[in-house]
Amino acid sequence: MLQVKDLSVTYRARRGPGVAAVRGVDFEIPDSTFVGLVGESGCGKSTLGFAIAALLDERRNTVRGHVLLDGVDLYQLSPDQLRALRWSKLSVVLQGGMNAFNPVLRLKHQFMDVMKAHAKLSKAEMTKRIAQLLAAVELDPAVMESYPHELSGGMKQRAAIALALVLEPRLVILDEPTTALDVVVQRSIVTMLSQLQHRLRFSVLFVSHDLGLVLEVAQRVMVMYAGQIVEDKPADLIIDEAHHPYTKALLGCYANPRATRVSLTGIPGTPPDLREHLHGCPFAPRCTQRMDICETEAPRLLPLKDGSVACHLYTHKEVPAR
């Protein structure tokens, strides 16, 4: 349903090279699939999410490649065609829900504005639909009469998810939707989201730096490093069968709740500066299994039995340098 083909995004700079935040990314998300996108801060997750939603300002950055939703390339559409498609086919939920709502309008009017722009419904029908949606995200329907500031952070984020679902989109992109919330509220929202996704069968791209949280809800996990997808795997296999040394290192930073003993390791070094031209594998300077080829040749994302990985360890028979 969603196909991303050779997608690259560069934030242009006044002087010098821009930031190549997304570098030739390819993947697909079939219907009704919950995909998590994880990686350290600055690896390009949000930029990829925004580029898929065609939300980046093309006056300030360069987007190349294709994003196809049901075969329609979003980057070939006029602004009006794109507007018609937002909310109805694809919607976005951002951190804290704060960007979703106008502070001076009651929630119900904000839901109605979206509905009026896309569908012909009577006021009573709209009110009924808003009540159903708020109940679906486990909020009291009476909340529709509130202003955004009257809601707690968790309630606001639930309302933002309800708003994203108002026109029954096929794909919802959530960018760090629960990061600003406490752990208990985070868990309850993510569980609610997962149940809704099962019931309503939309697809989700869930952007998060929290691998533990993603593993609780996603069917598939894509791991991003330095603007590229380095591993893509079913979530239930990633803990025991991760291939990429970066995925293994990320897992080492996360306490597996199923393990009886846990030792957390961290990842030495820092991700590369995305303003620079990258030679070879971007993870090589931090990789404990690097080989000579890793310094010179960029690995391509190649299919495995389950998922895919971009790492020379699985295509070359060289012995790791250390």
Ligand SMILES: Nc1ncnc2c1ncn2[C@@H]1O[C@H](COP(=O)(O)OP(=O)(O)OP(=O)(O)O)[C@@H](O)[C@H]1O
């Ligand atoms: N508007 C912008 N202009 C210039 N560079 C940007 C802009 N937004 C992001 N970047 C840079 O692009 C790179 C990728 O950033 P991005 O926010 O997409 O990463 P991320 O993985 O989502 O990180 P985080 O989890 O911290 O949000 C970083 O080097 C960041 O500094």
